[in-house]
């Protein structure tokens with residue numbers, strides 16, 4: 480049910496097209512650098528060769544049929560799910576940490592939606608021209624020029640979206656083979672379906688919806704405000720300086736210099752509107768901090784350009800904190816990290832990252848488990864001997880077949896019966912199970928409560944591991 484203002488506005492406002500003007504400055508340069516780096520990694524990584532014995536020579540390959548992720552020299556199996564959990568935890572804490580310090584910096588510089596939208600705007604700019612030309616084109620009737628330019632823009636977007644989708648699929652199969660198969664109609668149906676879905680969603684998100692994804696779809700944009708504190712840096716318009724006593728005003732004759740403006744009680748904002756024209760979210764930062772702002776800093780670059788042209792000090796729009804802006808004389812903005820919450824996030828980040836690195840660095844080439852079969856716990860044989868049974872499971876996490884030798888100590892030679900499996904060969908990423916039994920005389924069983932089972936990878940005795948195992952008998956049951 481809608482009430483009040485929602486009745487008047489509706490929950491979803493009709494999109495007003497945003498025609499961003501290009502801008503130069505340090506935040507624009509930083510955004511471009513991040514974009515180039517991210518694209519280089521995303522689009523080139525599947526083509527990076529990496530020599531392997533048992534898999535295609537691809538540096539990063541998510542080998543679903545083999546149930547493993549191959550990442551350079553690291554092989555990740557489903558058994559390593561704890562690494563994924565740690566990675567997700569680290570990513571979440573990192574997001575909270577950065578948001579607490581510098582607001583939505585992730586949104587403005589690193590988010591996929593921002594990166595792809597930025598690239599699509601660049602395409603639009605190259606084909607249709609700078610902002611005034613694009614506005615003119617938008618308003619003019621459909622003629623040959625408009626059909627060619629708008630059609631060309633959408634065609635280029637669809638091409639970029641298609642290559643984005645195909646690249647994603649290339650992470651799951653050998654990239655050169657995928658491309659050859661894809662265009663000859665021989666690729667798997669899943670490859671065509673996934674590429675199609677990603678082509679459509681990328682085109683819609685980065686070409687058609689753009690800032691609406693951040694406003695209506697992304698949950699982070701809505702809950703990020705709870706992570707803000709008074710000390711958090713965000714993009715702010717210094718209203719006290721910009722508005723002065725009598726508001727902003729254009730820089731016409733008689734109010735061009737700071738001295739003239741201050742004498743008339745005018746603020747430093749010359750109301751040029753450039754900060755609004757460059758904003759990819761289509762907002763006016765002078766209206767105050769808004770949930771639609773993605774903290775991209777482009778309005779800072781725009782305003783600094785204007786300030787330079789009038790010889791006014793820079794920083795009318797800047798990264799600053801509410802606390803500093805409210806001070807009688809604001810100090811130079813700085814990252815305030817000495818806060819309980821930030822320090823807590825930082826410590827959690829360091830600990831989790833260290834544990835992940837340690838866990839990966841000390842990973843073994845196999846996992847093993849030995850379970851005693853408890854029903855029945857023991858069997859008394861016809862000659863009085865006592866028998867216990869065990870299930871030994873070995874998971875090979877190495878990159879090639881591996882043979883394991885199983886032995887025991889603490890019981891007489893010959894007491895361990897492995898059937899036909901003195902040793903077992905396991906394929907990479909697979910598990911092998913051995914049913915073992917131990918048979919002891921009644922006298923020995925009475926005094927044997929535990930013994931050691933050894934698992935030794937053949938040719939790699941340094942990785943031999945032992946498991947202490949219980950032995951139960953009528954006189955020695957240990958629940």
Ligand code: SF4
Pocket residue numbers: 714754757758759760761762763764771772773774775776777778779
């Ligand atoms: S208001 Fe400024 S920082 Fe916020 S989205 Fe617009 S240009 Fe980027």
Ligand code: SF4
Pocket residue numbers: 716721747748749750751752753754755765781782783785795796
């Ligand atoms: S760019 Fe700066 S001077 Fe121009 S309107 Fe925006 S805040 Fe005012």
